[in-house]
Amino acid sequence: MAVDHGTRRLRLPPSNLDKLEIPKTRLPARNWYRIHQSRFSALHFSLNTIHRFSHEDCPCPLLYLAVDTDTCSLECFGDKAFERKQTIPQSLWMAHRITCVHLPALQICDLTDSRTLNALKLDLSALMNNDLTAPQAWGLALQRHPARFQGIRFKSRFNGKDCLAVFKRDGIEARLRETPLDPLPENDAALDWLDTHKVCLY
Numbered sequence: 001m002a003v004d005h006g007t008r009r010l011r012l013p014p015s016n017l018d019k020l021e022i023p024k025t026r027l028p029a030r031n032w033y034r035i036h037q038s039r040f041s042a043l044h045f046s047l048n049t050i051h052r053f054s055h056e057d058c059p060c061p062l063l064y065l066a067v068d069t070d071t072c073s074l075e076c077f078g079d080k081a082f083e084r085k086q087t088i089p090q091s092l093w094m095a096h097r098i099t100c101v102h103l104p105a106l107q108i109c110d111l112t113d114s115r116t117l118n119a120l121k122l123d124l125s126a127l128m129n130n131d132l133t134a135p136q137a138w139g140l141a142l143q144r145h146p147a148r149f150q151g152i153r154f155k156s157r158f159n160g161k162d163c164l165a166v167f168k169r170d171g172i173e174a175r176l177r178e179t180p181l182d183p184l185p186e187n188d189a190a191l192d193w194l195d196t197h198k199v200c201l202y
Contacts, residue, residue, distance in 0.1 A: 010134055011126045013141035022119050024147055025110040032065035032101050032164060035072040035184070042099035042178045045168040052132065053139025053152055053165045060143055060167040063176075065101055067162040069189035070196075072098060074158035081199045090201040096184050102177040103166070106150040109142050112162065128157045143167060 045061035151166040
C-alpha cells in the first residue's frame with residue numbers, strides 16, 4: 001500500500017507483508033550503548049510511541065541501543081539541542097547516564113541492508129519520516145511477521161551510524177548484561193559530545 005505524499009509515494013507495509021520472504025540477518029554478539037534516565041535500568045524495555053518503531057499495538061516492548069556514545073547522545077538529545085539553538089536543560093542532562101549493554105547474537109531485520117530494503121520495496125524516506133506513523137507501521141508489521149525477528153537494525157537520522165530496536169521476546173531480557181558507566185556530567189565521551197556539537201547546558 002502507498003500513500004500520496006507530495007510528488008513522491010510514502011511506502012507503508014503492504015497488506016501481504018506476512019507472505020513476503022524477508023532476509024533474516026544474524027547479528028553477532030557485541031557491546032552496544034544506551035543513554036537512559038538514571039532512575040531506570042538500561043535494560044528497561046518500553047512501548048513509548050514517541051520512539052521510531054514503537055507502534056502502540058506492537059506485541060513486544062522495545063529497547064533502543066546505538067553503536068557508540070556519540071550516536072546515543074544524538075538520538076537522545078539531538079532534537080532538543082537543535083530545536084533550542086544547541087542548548088539542553090541541565091536538569092535533563094544530570095538525570096541521565098550511559099550504560100554499556102552486551103547483546104547476545106540475534107536474528108534481526110536489517111534495514112541498513114539494500115537486499116532487505118529491496119525485498120520490502122522500501123526506501124529510507126518512510127523510515128526517516130518525521131511523521132512517525134510510517135516507521136511505526138513498519139515496526140508493527142515487522143514484529144508481526146512470521147520470521148519472528150528479534151529486532152531491527154536501522155541508521156541514525158543524525159549521523160547514519162547503526163542503531164538497534166531490540167524486541168522483548170524469546171527471553172532476551174535474561175540474556176542481556178549491563179555495565180553502568182558514568183552519569184553524563186562525569187563521562188568524558190559525553191562531555192566531548194557537548195564540545196564537538198557546541199551544545200550548552202542551561
